[in-house]
Amino acid sequence: MNSDAASDFDFFILLAKLKSLSGAARALDLTPPAATKRLGLIEQRLGARLVNRTTRSVSLTPEGETYLRYALQISGQVREMEEAISGARTDPKGLLRVNATLGFGRTTIAPLVSEFAKRFPAVEVQFEVTDRPVDLVEGAFDLAIRFGELPDSRLSARRIMSNRRFLCASPKYLERFGTPEKIEDLARHRCIIHRQNDDAYGVWKYMRGDSIEALKVKGTLSSNDGDIVLRWALDGHGILIRSEWDLAKYVQSGRLRLVLPETVLPSADLFVYYPSQRNQTARARAFIDFLVERFRAPFVPVEVGKKRGGRKSPGL
Structure with a gap:
């Protein structure tokens, strides 16, 4: 296989992934007319139309699907061959x-x-x-x-x-509103809700044995930004679920305390x-x-098992 054919394969694979001639042109540092001409030359050589073009995107014809399948297979084999021969003695590039x-x-x-x-x-x-x-x-x-x-x-x-997840709150929140004794107590507390993607709003999941349970919580503050909800927890606005990555330094400094630390939450x-x-x-x-x-040791793990301050929840 000559270098021109290999280059055409890479060009077409990228075009199929991006579904855009202009996108493929930008990725390969070509002008849009040059990318269009390159596709035309491939189709002319094969005597077949490989893509259907619109003003916004391209889609593969049946012949284009066949070309892509072989291009992926051959390009992958060439990469494997080159890396098997030279990979041990050359830097990645x-x-x-x-x-x-x-x-x-x-x-x-x-x-x-x-x-x-x-x-x-x-x-x-x-x-x-x-x-x-x-x-x-x-x-x-x-x-x-x-x-x-x-x-x-x-x-x-x-x-x-x-990266484990934990329930947490600031000492001043727990001193004012009490510390939950069981998972169901969270329904009576002020919870800070981190809205993520398509997760159900205000539904917190936890493990009970081998099954996943769900609990509906409520609060007056919510955000789709993790740093924002963490700041609100530090300010004493309520109970929050955050990962060990975010919590470790605040738990160690005492600015946050674990709530129901033995409760197992889905990990992050x-x-x-x-x-x-x-x-x-x-x-x-x-x-x-x-x-x-x-990331071998990015933080000192959160220590679970020590009971920390706070009084019992009076019921909110």
């Missing part, structure tokens, strides 16, 4: 597209991308942060960094940090997701290994 959540991506992952770029200068990293999970295949991302369970069964995942482990392990590039593997190394 090429384009790596990474997605992460908005706040966590900005404050935590972006500095790590900076470190990674210094270690692997031949890797070009395109880093995007979004408030909602993205479709890795549709968005042509190599990997995404997210808290929580696998969002799509088509993806593979690697856990890079264990940190994962890196990727479309397939079979054709994973050396640069993607290097980035994932780098993250695992950096």
Whole structure:
């Protein structure tokens, strides 16, 4: 296979993922007319139309679906062959597209991308942060960094940090309103609600044995931003669910106390997701290994089992 054919395969795979000629042109640093001409030359060589074009997007014809299937297979085999021969003695290189959540991506992952770029200068990293999970295949991302369970069964995942969730509140809130003695007491307390994606509003889940139970809570404050609701809890406005990553330093300093610490909540482990392990590039593997190394011990775990202050709930 000559280099022109290999380049055409990569171009068409990207076009199929983005469903946009202008998007493929931007990703490859081409002008839109150059991308259109390149597609035309491929179709002319094959004697078949590969895509249906509109002003906004493209869709694959049956011939285009066949071309994409073989292009993915052949391109993947070429990558595997090249990395098997030269991967052990060359540094990772090429384009790596990474997605992460908005706040966590900005404050935590972006500095790590900076470190990674210094270690692997031949890797070009395109880093995007979004408030909602993205479709890795549709968005042509190599990997995404997210808290929580696998969002799509088509993806593979690697856990890079264990991260338990806890109920918590400030000492001044507990001194004023009392400490819940059992999970049902939360229904009578002021709860701060973190609205996330499509989760049911004000419904908190917890484990009872092997089953997941749900409890309806209420409060006067809610937000879709984790830093905001944490600040409200520190200010004494109510009880909040937050992860160990967010809580550890405040629990250790005494600014927050665990509430019902023996209650087990669904965890918020940190994962890196990727479309397939079979054709994973050396640069993607290097980035994932780098993250695992950096998150090996990111905080001192929250200590569970010690009873902390507060009086019994008087019932609100």
